[in-house]
Amino acid sequence: MSSVMEKEGVSLEELKKRMAEFAKERDWDQFHSPRNLLLALVGEVGELSEIFQWKGEVERGLPDWEEEEKQHLGEELSDVFAIPLKLCKGSSKKHTLLDLDKSNVNSDIAAGAAMDQGHQQ
Amino acid sequence: MSSVMEKEGVSLEELKKRMAEFAKERDWDQFHSPRNLLLALVGEVGELSEIFQWKGEVERGLPDWEEEEKQHLGEELSDVFAIPLKLCKGSSKKHTLLDLDKSNVNSDIAAGAAMDQGHQQ
Amino acid sequence: MSSVMEKEGVSLEELKKRMAEFAKERDWDQFHSPRNLLLALVGEVGELSEIFQWKGEVERGLPDWEEEEKQHLGEELSDVFAIPLKLCKGSSKKHTLLDLDKSNVNSDIAAGAAMDQGHQQ
Amino acid sequence: MSSVMEKEGVSLEELKKRMAEFAKERDWDQFHSPRNLLLALVGEVGELSEIFQWKGEVERGLPDWEEEEKQHLGEELSDVFAIPLKLCKGSSKKHTLLDLDKSNVNSDIAAGAAMDQGHQQ
Numbered sequence: 001m002s003s004v005m006e007k008e009g010v011s012l013e014e015l016k017k018r019m020a021e022f023a024k025e026r027d028w029d030q031f032h033s034p035r036n037l038l039l040a041l042v043g044e045v046g047e048l049s050e051i052f053q054w055k056g057e058v059e060r061g062l063p064d065w066e067e068e069e070k071q072h073l074g075e076e077l078s079d080v081f082a083i084p085l086k087l088c089k090g091s092s093k094k095h096t097l098l099d100l101d102k103s104n105v106n107s108d109i110a111a112g113a114a115m116d117q118g119h120q121q
Numbered sequence: 122m123s124s125v126m127e128k129e130g131v132s133l134e135e136l137k138k139r140m141a142e143f144a145k146e147r148d149w150d151q152f153h154s155p156r157n158l159l160l161a162l163v164g165e166v167g168e169l170s171e172i173f174q175w176k177g178e179v180e181r182g183l184p185d186w187e188e189e190e191k192q193h194l195g196e197e198l199s200d201v202f203a204i205p206l207k208l209c210k211g212s213s214k215k216h217t218l219l220d221l222d223k224s225n226v227n228s229d230i231a232a233g234a235a236m237d238q239g240h241q242q
Numbered sequence: 243m244s245s246v247m248e249k250e251g252v253s254l255e256e257l258k259k260r261m262a263e264f265a266k267e268r269d270w271d272q273f274h275s276p277r278n279l280l281l282a283l284v285g286e287v288g289e290l291s292e293i294f295q296w297k298g299e300v301e302r303g304l305p306d307w308e309e310e311e312k313q314h315l316g317e318e319l320s321d322v323f324a325i326p327l328k329l330c331k332g333s334s335k336k337h338t339l340l341d342l343d344k345s346n347v348n349s350d351i352a353a354g355a356a357m358d359q360g361h362q363q
Numbered sequence: 364m365s366s367v368m369e370k371e372g373v374s375l376e377e378l379k380k381r382m383a384e385f386a387k388e389r390d391w392d393q394f395h396s397p398r399n400l401l402l403a404l405v406g407e408v409g410e411l412s413e414i415f416q417w418k419g420e421v422e423r424g425l426p427d428w429e430e431e432e433k434q435h436l437g438e439e440l441s442d443v444f445a446i447p448l449k450l451c452k453g454s455s456k457k458h459t460l461l462d463l464d465k466s467n468v469n470s471d472i473a474a475g476a477a478m479d480q481g482h483q484q
Contacts, residue, residue, distance in 0.1 A: 011132050031417050034179045035277060038170060039416035041201070042284050045166050046409010049159060053402035054394050057299040058155045074209065080162070081205040084198045152296050156398060160295035163405050167288010174281035175273050178420040253374050276421045280412065283443070287408050291401060300397045319447045322404070326444040330437065 016085050023086075032086060041083040048076045137206050144207075158208050165200040172197060258327050265328075274328060283325040290318045379448050386449075400450050407442040414439060 023029055051073055052058060062070060144150055172194055173179060183191060265271055293315055294300060304312060386392050414436055415421060425433060 012136075015133075033181060033419060034183070035173055035176075035281070036417055036419065038173055039277070039280070039412040042166060042170070042412040043409045043416055045163060046406045046412065049163070049402040049405040049409065052156055052159055053406055054399055055156075056396060056399065060154060062155070077205045077209050081202065084202040088195065088198050154298060156402070157296055157298065160291040160398070160401070163291040164288045164295055167285045167291065170281040170284040170288065174285055175278055177275060177278065254378075257375075275423060276425070277415055277418075280415055284408060284412070287405060291405070294398055294401055297398075302396060304397070316451065319451050323444065323447040326440045330440050 012085065015082075019082060019086060034087060037083055037087050041080065041087070044076065044079040044083065048073075048080055051076060133206065136203075140203060140207060153207060155208060158204055162201065162204040162208070165197065165204065169194075169197045169201055254327065257324075261324060261328060276329060279325055279329050283322065283329070286318065286321040286325065290315075290322055293318060375448065378445075382445060382449060395449060397450060400446055404443065404446040404450070407439065407446065411436075411439045411443055 023032065051069070062073075065073075144153065172190070183194075186194075265274065293311070304315075307315075386395065414432070425436075428436075
């Protein structure tokens with residue numbers, strides 16, 4: 001297997017299946033307990049932060065970034081993205097993943113919008 | 122719009138499109154600078170960690186968790202999952218998102234497997 | 243006990259001793275396993291990030307922040323600060339805590355300085 | 364300067380002063396904006412997590428860790444510890460750093476203790 005996402009048209013279901021096979025072939029499931037995966041996620045978010053840490057505010061679309069840096073960013077984002085897909089085994093089947101109306105991200109953004117009028121960049 | 126993922130068959134492309142529309146309708150794009158999104162991701166990972174922090178090691182599949190807790194976990198995972206999809210605007214087009222062979226997650230796991238033989242739970 | 247740091251002249255040794263007594267009186271040591279504490283730290287860093295997440299770049303010294311927000315920041319910083327002091331039980335006695343010449347923070351900053359000339363805010 | 368903490372009897376005030384001098388000598392203050400420091404903290408917490416990520420639950424005092432690993436842990440903890448001291452410039456002077464009675468860490472632990480009776484390791 002070379003790449004699971006030749007196009008972004010791949011479904012989440014397909015991604016999860018491919019990742020499960022990939023881990024199984026390598027006998028890595030033994031490491032994928034919930035808290036091991038969670039700490040791995042924290043590590044990956046840390047690596048993502050290291051890309052941005054000394055830059056001050058960064059423009060949307062990263063117009064002045066080198067191609068190499070954008071590549072690095074894409075890799076770290078993939079890592080951050082993959083772990084929640086593995087962690088969600090066992091979370092409620094009733095919850096619809098990425099239900100935007102209920103998402104805390106969105107309510108947080110709404111709250112932030114109300115609170116920070118005039119402060120945001 | 123009530124839910125973007127009635128089924129996991131939804132594609133990443135579709136998810137990104139729906140999230141973009143959702144933010145646009147609410148005029149939230151003004152808040153979605155790269156470092157704002159990154160710190161929001163850190164906040165969401167923090168909320169995810171709070172679910173697991175005082176539990177000691179947790180069994181795969183979460184067999185003894187209450188339905189409410191699993192629901193909460195599903196919501197937090199959705200939040201963590203959504204932000205990298207927004208952040209990847211500007212990362213390299215050449216990088217194939219979730220290319221498992223190149224992913225650091227996987228090389229880290231391989232390294233971990235080699236190093237921790239005999240230590241893992 | 244009302245406060246361990248009436249003045250910043252308190253020593254780290256004294257802080258650690260007071261925190262240990264505080265936890266012991268409440269029988270909280272049972273929760274303070276290394277990975278529990280680590281996840282608690284991640285949760286606290288998440289709360290710290292939530293203070294900053296929708297603000298865009300923030301001026302040093304926080305000149306335009308409300309007193310209430312500065313108070314909140316101080317509380318979250320205390321939490322982030324306290325956990326490493328508890329976690330360091332078991333880390334090498336030979337390592338001198340906060341040895342600035344060896345610290346990765348500093349080598350990272352040095353690397354950042356070299357790499358980001360012209361990019362930083 | 365070789366080491367700021369020959370003994371843990373060093374005070375926080377002294378630590379902050381030494382760190383400020385260290386940064387000033389190297390002209391690093393230009394990088395130390397609040398959100399830069401915050402992302403650096405996230406990066407350091409990520410490195411700390413990487414030490415623990417594939418281990419499953421870890422015993423207090425780390426009895427079966429190699430000296431080298433303990434050394435590494437000590438270094439990462441120093442980094443995590445140092446950044447909040449730099450970030451607290453601007454947080455409220457009225458807040459007494461590490462006031463244990465008010466700390467969220469402690470109220471979180473209390474809540475966790477009540478909620479997780481029977482679950483903790």
